[in-house]
Amino acid sequence: MPKKSGSSIRLAHHPCVYSFAAVVGSKEADGPMGKYFTHTEQDPMLGQKNWEQAETRLQQMALQDALHNGCLQQDELDCIIAGDLVNQCTSSTFAARRTAVPFLGVYGACSTMAEALLIAGMLTDAGFTRYAAAVTSSHFSTAERQFRFPLSYGGQRTPTSQWTCTASGAVVVSSQGNLPRIVGGCIGRIVDLGVTDATNMGAAMAPAAADTIFRYLRDTHTKPEDYDAIVTGDLGNIGSPLLYELLGKQGIRIRDVHHDCGAMMFNEHSQDTHAGGSGCGCSASILAGYFLPQLRDGRLHRMLFAATGALLSAMSSQQGESIPGICHLVELTA
Amino acid sequence: MPKKSGSSIRLAHHPCVYSFAAVVGSKEADGPMGKYFTHTEQDPMLGQKNWEQAETRLQQMALQDALHNGCLQQDELDCIIAGDLVNQCTSSTFAARRTAVPFLGVYGACSTMAEALLIAGMLTDAGFTRYAAAVTSSHFSTAERQFRFPLSYGGQRTPTSQWTCTASGAVVVSSQGNLPRIVGGCIGRIVDLGVTDATNMGAAMAPAAADTIFRYLRDTHTKPEDYDAIVTGDLGNIGSPLLYELLGKQGIRIRDVHHDCGAMMFNEHSQDTHAGGSGCGCSASILAGYFLPQLRDGRLHRMLFAATGALLSAMSSQQGESIPGICHLVELTA
Numbered sequence: 001m002p003k004k005s006g007s008s009i010r011l012a013h014h015p016c017v018y019s020f021a022a023v024v025g026s027k028e029a030d031g032p033m034g035k036y037f038t039h040t041e042q043d044p045m046l047g048q049k050n051w052e053q054a055e056t057r058l059q060q061m062a063l064q065d066a067l068h069n070g071c072l073q074q075d076e077l078d079c080i081i082a083g084d085l086v087n088q089c090t091s092s093t094f095a096a097r098r099t100a101v102p103f104l105g106v107y108g109a110c111s112t113m114a115e116a117l118l119i120a121g122m123l124t125d126a127g128f129t130r131y132a133a134a135v136t137s138s139h140f141s142t143a144e145r146q147f148r149f150p151l152s153y154g155g156q157r158t159p160t161s162q163w164t165c166t167a168s169g170a171v172v173v174s175s176q177g178n179l180p181r182i183v184g185g186c187i188g189r190i191v192d193l194g195v196t197d198a199t200n201m202g203a204a205m206a207p208a209a210a211d212t213i214f215r216y217l218r219d220t221h222t223k224p225e226d227y228d229a230i231v232t233g234d235l236g237n238i239g240s241p242l243l244y245e246l247l248g249k250q251g252i253r254i255r256d257v258h259h260d261c262g263a264m265m266f267n268e269h270s271q272d273t274h275a276g277g278s279g280c281g282c283s284a285s286i287l288a289g290y291f292l293p294q295l296r297d298g299r300l301h302r303m304l305f306a307a308t309g310a311l312l313s314a315m316s317s318q319q320g321e322s323i324p325g326i327c328h329l330v331e332l333t334a
Numbered sequence: 335m336p337k338k339s340g341s342s343i344r345l346a347h348h349p350c351v352y353s354f355a356a357v358v359g360s361k362e363a364d365g366p367m368g369k370y371f372t373h374t375e376q377d378p379m380l381g382q383k384n385w386e387q388a389e390t391r392l393q394q395m396a397l398q399d400a401l402h403n404g405c406l407q408q409d410e411l412d413c414i415i416a417g418d419l420v421n422q423c424t425s426s427t428f429a430a431r432r433t434a435v436p437f438l439g440v441y442g443a444c445s446t447m448a449e450a451l452l453i454a455g456m457l458t459d460a461g462f463t464r465y466a467a468a469v470t471s472s473h474f475s476t477a478e479r480q481f482r483f484p485l486s487y488g489g490q491r492t493p494t495s496q497w498t499c500t501a502s503g504a505v506v507v508s509s510q511g512n513l514p515r516i517v518g519g520c521i522g523r524i525v526d527l528g529v530t531d532a533t534n535m536g537a538a539m540a541p542a543a544a545d546t547i548f549r550y551l552r553d554t555h556t557k558p559e560d561y562d563a564i565v566t567g568d569l570g571n572i573g574s575p576l577l578y579e580l581l582g583k584q585g586i587r588i589r590d591v592h593h594d595c596g597a598m599m600f601n602e603h604s605q606d607t608h609a610g611g612s613g614c615g616c617s618a619s620i621l622a623g624y625f626l627p628q629l630r631d632g633r634l635h636r637m638l639f640a641a642t643g644a645l646l647s648a649m650s651s652q653q654g655e656s657i658p659g660i661c662h663l664v665e666l667t668a
Contacts, residue, residue, distance in 0.1 A: 007412070007436060009462050050653055078341070079521055087421040088647040089441045090655075093524055097645075097658040102341060102521035104449060105645075105660075107423045107439040115438060119453070126460030128343050187413055187436035190427055311431075311439075313422035319384055321424075324431040326439075 008186045008219035015124040016177035017296075017332065018131065019070025022289035023062045025140070025166030028277070031266040036289040037167075038065050044141065044166060052086060052094075055139035055168075058281070059084070059095040062168035063135050066288070070172055077101045077172070078129035081119050083112040084137045084280050085164075087146065091137050101133075109309030110205075110234050111188060112136045113169060113284035114328035117305070120173040121182040121330065130175055137168035138279025147198075147314050160200035162236050162278035165265055169284025171292070180295035184331040186216040190311065192324040198317040202239025202262070202275055205308035208325035209235060210246035213306055216329050217252065224254040229303040231291060232327070233283025234262025236276030239308075261286040261307075283307040295334045305330045342520045342553035349458040350511035351630075351666065352465065353404025356623035357396045359474070359500030362611070365600040370623040371501075372399050378475065378500060386420060386428075389473035389502075392615070393418070393429040396502035397469050400622070404506055411435045411506070412463035415454050417446040418471045418614050419498075421480065425471050435467075443643030444539075444568050445522065446470045447503055447618035448662035451639070454507040455516040455664065464509055471502035472613025481532075481648050494534035496570045496612035499599055503618025505626070514629035518665040520550040524645065526658040532651040536573025536596070536609055539642035542659035543569060544580035547640055550663050551586065558588040563637040565625060566661070567617025568596025570610030573642075595620040595641075617641040629668045639664045 021038040029040040039061065046057040059082070067074060080099065082092035083106040096103045108115040116134035123129045141151055143164035149155040173182065191211050195204040209232050217223065224230060235243055240260045247254055264286055265277030287305055294300040306329040312321070355372040363374035373395065380391040393416070401408060414433065416426035417440040430437045442449040450468035457463045475485055477498035483489040507516065525545050529538040543566050551557065558564060569577055574594045581588055598620055599611030621639055628634040640663040646655070 052649065052653065083441065085422075086647070087649065088419075088443065088645065090645065090647045090650050093645040093658055093660075094650070094655070097524040097526045100523055103524050103660060104453070104521060105441040107417065107441045109422065119438070122460065122462055123456060126456065126462075128456055128460075187438060189434055190431040190437050192431045311422065311424065311427040313420070313424050315386065315421065316424050316428070319386065321428070324427055326427075326437060 008184060008216050010184045011121055011125040011182055013125050014181040014183050015121050016174050017180045017292055018172045018174035018177045019066050020171045020288040020292050021062050021065030021069055022169045022285035023058055024285050028165050028167050028265060031271060033264055033286060033290055037285060051139055051141040055091040055137050055142050056094040058168040059091055059135055059137040062170040063133060066170035066172050074099055074101060077131050077133055079104060079132045080135060081106055081116040081132060082135040083107050086142050108326055108328060109311050110278055110280055111307040111309030111326050111328050112280045113287060114305055114307035114330055117171055117330050118185040118328055124173045124175050131172055133170055133172045135170040136280035136284045138164050138281035139166045140164045143279060157274055158199040160238050160275050162201060162262055162275050163273040164279040165277045165282040167281030167285035169281060169288035171288055180292060180332045180334050182330055183333050186212050186329040188212050188326040188328040190324045190326050192322050194322045196322045198312060200238060201310040202236040203242055204310045204323035205325040206235055206239040206242035207246060208327040209243050209306055209308045212327040212329050214250055224257050227257055227302050227304055228300045229259055230254050230257050231303060231305050232260045233307045234276060234278040235260045235308060236262035238275045295332055298334050301334045303332050305332060342518060342550050344518045345455055345459040345516055347459050348515040348517050349455050350508050351514045351626055352506045352508035352511045353400050354505045354622040354626050355396050355399030355403055356503045356619035357392055358619050362499050362501050362599060365605060367598055367620060367624055371619060385473055385475040389425040389471050389476050390428040392502040393425055393469055393471040396504040397467060400504035400506050408433055411465050411467055413438060413466045414469060415440055415450040415466060416469040417441050420476050442660055442662060443645050444612055444614055445641040445643030445660050445662050446614045447621060448639055448641035448664055451505055451664050452519040452662055458507045458509050465506055467504055467506045469504040470614035470618045472498050472615035473500045474498045477613060491608055492533040494572050494609050496535060496596055496609050497607035498613040499611045499616040501615030501619035503615060503622035505622055514626060514666045514668050516664055517667050520546050520663040522546050522660040522662040524658045524660050526656050528656045530656045532646060534572060535644040536570040537576055538644045538657035539659040540569055540573040540576035541580060542661040543577050543640055543642050546661040546663050548584055558591050561591055561636050561638055562634045563593055564588050564591050565637060565639050566594045567641045568610060568612040569594050569642060570596035572609045629666055632668050635668045637666050639666060
């Protein structure tokens with residue numbers, strides 16, 4: 001039976017990342033990571049009638065591509081674990097409603113892929129599922145009009161703001177298969193240091209990332225240099241230095257192995273995306289498009305995937321609430 | 335290691351329902367179940383500045399009461415698994431933000447307690463958690479203004495509509511303890527038969543309840559009469575007969591052992607609640623307030639808790655979408 005080690009989790013049977021896929025929009029495809037994604041959609045509406053249906057379609061495509069990459073049929077899945085940013089997570093539930101696959105809805109804002117992947121890993125490790133899919137999505141236009149302004153308003157964006165990615169990632173976890181493997185993880189705690197600026201979510205999330213990474217390194221008696229990559233998503237260009245500062249106070253220096261999915265997604269100089277990418281699909285698509293292939297091909301051997309989420313709503317900000325952050329972590333090995 | 339049985343789940347180590355609590359508002363306390371709840375709050379604002387903060391407070395109180403009933407300290411919890419109906423689940427995340435307990439956010443609309451309890455059961459059964467809390471809440475006023483109309487508008491409610499309960503339930507699952515025990519469960523599939531009437535959610539959810547209950551009975555080779563109670567939440571007075579009809583077509587008659595939390599919560603004749611109660615807190619509070627004590631005291635021996643959710647948003651209804659339903663199930667024994 002797997003045992004707890006401090007507040008971190010070890011998976012005794014090392015479930016396998018069986019297959020995966022990343023689908024993104026055209027702006028994401030134009031960025032520095034563009035060539036790595038499984039599939040690019042040029043039409044931001046994906047042929048649908050509204051933005052919410054477009055995001056639903058994006059998530060369906062990511063799961064279909066992941067199943068196809070693993071030569072799996074949909075009915076071989078024991079569970080879909082999915083979430084997104086849209087109110088009541090309808091992108092995920094509507095994407096799954098024609099599948100007839102058991103479904104667990106999860107919500108961790110932009111940390112959702114790490115939460116879903118960790119739950120998929122635990123359920124598969126314990127034998128409750130043979131094939132479990134972790135799926136998340138975001139769409140610039142669904143997020144922009146829900147959290148910020150009507151798209152046609154053309155509001156000015158602050159320098160600290162991040163750009164919600166039009167992207168979806170799907171990862172199928174299985175008890176069978178070879179590489180990469182999920183060996184452990186850490187369920188995030190909610191950390192709120194009182195940041196109230198909803199246009200600076202990197203600052204709101206960095207303390208949660210520091211808390212989770214610190215706890216995992218402590219519980220596993222490892223150091224940053226034991227990993228080829230410690231990947232956060234999505235602290236962006238503002239949140240990442242704050243993470244270095246917070247961990248630095250604990251005597252931990254991760255800068256040499258750190259990558260942030262939000263900072264990787266766009267060219268900040270040419271793409272007008274300010275502090276970087278964000279959204280449930282950002283870290284999910286970079287994990288599935290860029291990092292998992294590197295683990296599969298042996299170019300990376302050991303990495304931490306620590307996705308971060310800002311747990312605000314449009315209403316909570318209007319009510320003057322500060323922004324709680326959370327960061328879930330998954331350790332992957334080749 | 336626990337094994338899958340069809341699409342249902344058996345928990346090999348029978349984790350224990352260690353402690354629990356239910357906190358409700360004054361209207362719920364005035365209903366036929368009033369005397370069973372742990373705690374009643376007369377002030378619908380719970381001393382807070384807005385309805386969302388009031389719901390957050392309700393959830394904090396339910397967890398505190400459950401911990402107190404189990405003589406547990408908060409820091410003994412390995413995980414809180416929580417969700418609610420408010421956009422981005424802020425009632426749950428804000429309730430947990432001062433706890434420093436690892437947190438998994440889940441979303442299953444009014445089925446959330448069954449989803450959270452099933453995940454808590456699986457993680458504890460597998461040894462990932464020693465104490466895991468499943469917590470959900472709803473508040474009439476947060477739901478009404480988010481999903482329907484401003485409270486001051488005074489809109490007329492249709493005969494099929496349900497009344498969102500001001501209620502929260504918390505259940506702590508542990509590998510240690512005596513009774514009651516979680517022995518199995520079934521992760522719900524999303525079922526959408528095309529119901530588009532957002533004021534008739536019982537009809538939208540009944541097909542999902544029928545699907546999950548049918549699958550669990552089939553997979554476990556059991557019949558309704560093998561259980562002292564098959565409890566749904568919240569089909570209400572419209573959805574319950576539809577469930578009988580759908581299961582009847584499969585040759586399954588559950589009427590003699592069936593109870594519905596939505597139908598139990600209010601007196602439909604004197605409380606003007608129309609088709610019954612609803613909300614993440616409805617089935618959670620009746621489970622924790624009424625059914626779990628009966629299992630603990632040996633008055634019930636074996637029951638199914640099958641909470642249902644309508645996976646709509648205000649926007650999805652406005653966009654003409656039908657309402658997907660889901661039903662997660664947990665089997666409990668004394």
